[in-house]
Amino acid sequence: MRKERVLLVDDDGIALLVHSKMLEQHAEIVTAANANEALEIIKKDKAFAVIISDQYMPDMNGAELLQIVGVMVPNMVRIMITGFADLDVAMQAVNLGNVFRFLVKPCCQEDLVLALAAGLDKYRQSAGEISQEAALTEPLTEREREVLRLLGIGFTSGEIALAMGITIGTVKTHVHHIFGKLAVNNRIKAVAKAKNMGLISR
Structure with a gap:
């Protein structure tokens, strides 16, 4: 069975590599070094179950990116990684941007894997509801x-x-x-x- 695809976004190359290694056994990992690169990847291929983004990045921060992604691909589960100084921003993203959950740096493997597992479960549940409703003669309002x-x-x-x-x-x-x-x-x-x-x- 093919693994679900996950998009990791972080301008810190070392963090991107470390987090990718932490998760590679649990999903097919694609990485992006900034928000704009992530958006270009999604424009070409929307088949991602989860996006995990760092908050503090140049040009466009994680909260802004995840809100855009929520419009582009509503069923893609959105997770944010942030520092303690950005907790207020992260909470706002959860409340306003429908971000599924956020993690605080530095992320240990257990926390990251558990967050991903929960995100994948949410994605599968959403995909199941969509496929079930597709079996109807006409969708319910x-x-x-x-x-x-x-x-x-x-x-x-x-x-x-x-x-x-x-x-x-x-x-x-x-x-x-x-x-x-x-x-x-x-x-x-x-x-x-x-x-x-x-x-x-x-």
Whole structure:
């Protein structure tokens, strides 16, 4: 089985080499010496599961890079490595840039490998959800996903209408569309199939 690909970004050549050696048994590692090089690599090939970037780099810092990557390839898991002085920046990146997690320099192998493993798990989960939904005749809308989630909890049409601030008629329309997309004819079958497909939690 082919290993997932990971992009390491750091302007410190020694750190880049060390981190690459730490992770090479766990993924296929591609390296970039700065943010611009990383973006050029991604433009040519978006097939990366995880990007791990240093924060402090010239021209463009890690937080800026990871926010751009989040727009270019939303399902690529983003991890930041930072120094103690940049912890506030890192936390902002986590909160605003949807960065999955950050590590503090110097990174030991155990912390780096554990962070990568968690990132790969998140990527696989995301890829699984995408592939499962691709099996539908038509993707569910965000509203239909929410209705389906509430059906899974056991909400009635009236309770769903109250929870979502919509009319019962609108709920019934969403439910009808959900049945069609899942190729079922009742709520019990819809919920069971959605759980099997990973569209809602079991």
